[in-house]
Amino acid sequence: MLASMLGAFFGTARAPMTGAPEPDGGTLWSQFAVVRSNPSYLWLLALGCTQFLAVGVMLAAAPYFASYVLGDPKATSTLFAALIGPILLTMPLWVRLSKRYEKRGAMLLAGLLFGGGTAAATATPLLGALYAHLMLFVVGVGFAGVQLLQFSMLADVIALDAASTGKRRAGVFTGLWTAIESAVSSFGALIFGAVLSMGGFVSSDPGRPVVQPESAISAVLLGQTAVPAFIIFLAVLMTFRYRLTAEHVLHDPQQPSASGEIRPAAP
Known part of the structure; x- marks a missing residue:
């Protein structure tokens, strides 16, 4: 890690700056x-937040799902x-899909895999642990596409701006994106906590499971599967409203069209 950081620093130390420097972001x-x-940007941020929320719920639920389900x-x-x-295995695949079906089409597919795998994991009590892991792998394939395409679409929005x-404001856009x-993602844990509370979950460390009522076990299962699936399917619906796609392109990437759209950058 240190070697790569030093290599990146010394390798780009004398690289020329292009364009005007990015202005100070100012106050929040x-x-x-x-x-x-x-x-x-606002629409893409809303889409990303919905996806972040689904991931946050799943990550919060995972230890409880492992222990109690x-x-x-x-x-x-x-x-x-x-x-x-x-994520590492399927990134090249998502790059190819984004070129073939546009980023919006690839994002729809990624969201459907994410949501479909999550919803299908609801059957884990009937089909067992191996099935749960296979469904989580399907979710991971979709999650990889979501992660790649989010930042690729963000790059398009920054380029359009x-x-x-005529201003370089990438720092403002990416800074707010990261903070939000x-x-x-942290709010996802609150949602899962609320689901547990409604199920009557007895407070305990997931690493040391205690006897729970059936309603609490059901709450854990739904918190890992149905709740994030519902959220991610909302994100799929939101993706249909994303309009910054190549089919609307009339000019070169650096020249906005009359509709204010540009050719999206490659992932």
């Missing part, structure tokens, strides 16, 4: 004023591996 309110004038607290690590593993305003992502 001034940054909100900047993004408020960019509807494409699978009956094995140690399965938390293998569930995370099934979810995260496909630079082309239409962290906040929304």
